[in-house]
Amino acid sequence: MVEKITPMSDDFNQWYTDIIQQAQLADYSPVKGTMVIRPYGYSLWEGVQSYLDKRFKDTGHENAYFPLFIPNSFIQKEAEHVEGFAPELATVTHAGGKELEEPLVVRPTSETIINHMFSKWIKSHRDLPMLINQWANVVRWEMRTRLFLRTSEFLWQEGHTAHKTEEEATLEARQMLDIYAEFAENVAGVSVVKGIKSANERFAGATTTYSIEAMMKDMKALQAGTSHELGQNFSKAFDIQFTDENNELKYPYQTSWGVSTRLIGMIIMAHGDDKGLQLPPKLAPSQVVLIPITPKEEHKEPVMKIVNEINNEIGSKFRVKIDDRENLSPGFKFNEWELKGVPLRIEIGPKDIENGSVVFSRRDGTDDKFSVPISDISKKIDSVLEDIQINMLDSSKKYQEDNTIHVSTKDELIEALNSKPGFVTCYWHENSDDENEIKELTKATLRCYLLDSTETDTAVNDSSQKGNLAIFSKAY
């Protein structure tokens, strides 16, 4: 079952793939570039969904479902949008045994079809704000694919909203970015930076793209979620107009925002180690695994009695798995649950029972192992899981800080990016050509301008200009 995992330090990419396959998170599918999400991986996605869906609804959004197929002519309507997505489209040309009059595009994202519907539904200021979310699959034909991170088909949610004013749309786009950041940090335990994309990296059709960026354990950046202000680009392209309070016709301001199954890749690469996954307690499909230790046949009954008593006590409060499989050694089981990233392992053996205690083992890099009196179990699990959750975020934050440096000149920037991976911050004056130059010389990109930083200083790429604090890094 548990095969050797390539050590992270030998080959990070192979380590990533090994973990996904051995922890049975996903598998390759026979269609090039697509993947199968296996039950263990899918249950992580269900954890993402259930948290975010609730937050979306709390903030007034409603779920809906729009068609998978989009008329080719729709994609053409917003000039930048088509330019951005055309190379990645999959096209249905035949259906029901006939060639279609107009080819249908398999949605790469749903701005066009949703805004077509908005133009039917939005007539008056009373119809605004319109706050819609969709959980769906999308297809973007990719040349180089990677499980969870970049696949031809992936699962995601896409929010689409329309507002009376630009200010309202800005607030919405930022609110959703905050929700993504809150999820990443407080639920997934991954430190993220909130930022604004440069024009080079902006979503095709947006006026502003916000993103959250996380640092993986190879020090590369992962864009984990994006939120866009679309201005009136789509409302004009799709002729969405509303009569305002003064009976004047206006185009609404819009946003769109999304996260995808890529988040599972983030969780793997931000927390994993050479033994396997490390899952944050709030998302772990099993938070606790109980392992009976029964060296002799005669131990089985008394040990299983205690195991079942413990399970009865904690089973409704925590997600608990009992591993009472026969013919497998405790060591084998320890390895398997470490591979699967279960945050807390509890061993119950005959000696422990004599002492009225059990052994806790944390799976969060501390590798703490300690005895807990049986009478304290439930309370102790609570505090340990909470501590693991906090510790995972703290470690992630520290790792990011330790691998971020600040530079003051363009030469330093290029040298830093070429000498070792990690985040490099500097003051940068928006300029596409300069950005492309850095990319050519270092393969790193401008991840974002820091949203929470208002300070400016002399730009590294143009000493006559003030720049904003930006992060450069190699990225997924």
Add this chain to the structure above:
Amino acid sequence: MVEKITPMSDDFNQWYTDIIQQAQLADYSPVKGTMVIRPYGYSLWEGVQSYLDKRFKDTGHENAYFPLFIPNSFIQKEAEHVEGFAPELATVTHAGGKELEEPLVVRPTSETIINHMFSKWIKSHRDLPMLINQWANVVRWEMRTRLFLRTSEFLWQEGHTAHKTEEEATLEARQMLDIYAEFAENVAGVSVVKGIKSANERFAGATTTYSIEAMMKDMKALQAGTSHELGQNFSKAFDIQFTDENNELKYPYQTSWGVSTRLIGMIIMAHGDDKGLQLPPKLAPSQVVLIPITPKEEHKEPVMKIVNEINNEIGSKFRVKIDDRENLSPGFKFNEWELKGVPLRIEIGPKDIENGSVVFSRRDGTDDKFSVPISDISKKIDSVLEDIQINMLDSSKKYQEDNTIHVSTKDELIEALNSKPGFVTCYWHENSDDENEIKELTKATLRCYLLDSTETDTAVNDSSQKGNLAIFSKAY
């Protein structure tokens, strides 16, 4: 907002479409044959999902996700399967700017791709049973489409399982049929018949197809869910083999089962009336709507105070909506919430407050309207919603019984089917040609053989044979 709904008796089809559009359940999309599920309709689907997903997990199933695109060669592997689905396939021929070497089929159902993966995952009897479910969109190119009932793309769940023995597979297929029936009756409040399909109506590739059939308010049948025994058809076609306890190679026995957004069509057509939807309390997005009645400005404060107090008391226990929109008459609001099918309306006016009571109105065909003391509200809502839930199922059962007749000869069968809609039962000896003849003469089909009926009697289509109790009806 609320326009005239075509009366059911004038034109049932138009009534159905009017309700869907006016209650904002769904809308037509620009791609022929596809639909947009609007938030109110989608929230019904979320209700279906949350109930069934829990039941699937309770019975040991795990969710996973398989690719949308299936290699054309896969579809060809099971002979009956390809024959059944070929005419409805949509095909992707171009992707990423190039023509594909092998066209990809957009999944019409996922037996082929899932069984391909099963052949990689199933090696030993210890890997069985394999119990997988997928929530997904599927595409079947339909010529004549109808919102929710038959659209080119729809949402559904599809269960796929593999078992050591045929007996186990039979138990699984029936268990899932029972779960569907339990949902239809106890949650959706719709009486259903459980049955076995004749060979003519069997799923392409199955050895046995079970279905639940419900009667709509035009007395036509709706197939609301199906569960299939696949025998070893797919395990042989996809070479799924496991070593059993004696180390012999065996092909597993399989099942698949599914329900779709068609269930929303069922709820509309089983419960609705000329005023609009009637939603069962267990599924209604809003179970209770509170309507403040404030004929004069001075009433607003005291009435809203009571409304808010009531909402504070009941808001965490029930799904409650307060309709305090200004400038709309109570009558307008009553119509709108009746259209939307909210099971219980509570009116709170100045006179009611004086009397220390409020007015309850049921939306379940009883149209009961009565006063309830404010102090009893929470308890009374509980019992009224429970009563509505039961009453809806009882009405549905009675309607079905009242419109079902039994016949003893083939001539009677044909006459009954031609004279008025409804279910016609008879003893029938399986015979495809005879079944086709009935269909040609009456447009009705053999819906199913009743699963719970073991009695046999002289067959109406062949007096030399015993027949099983079957239902014939026109159907959606």
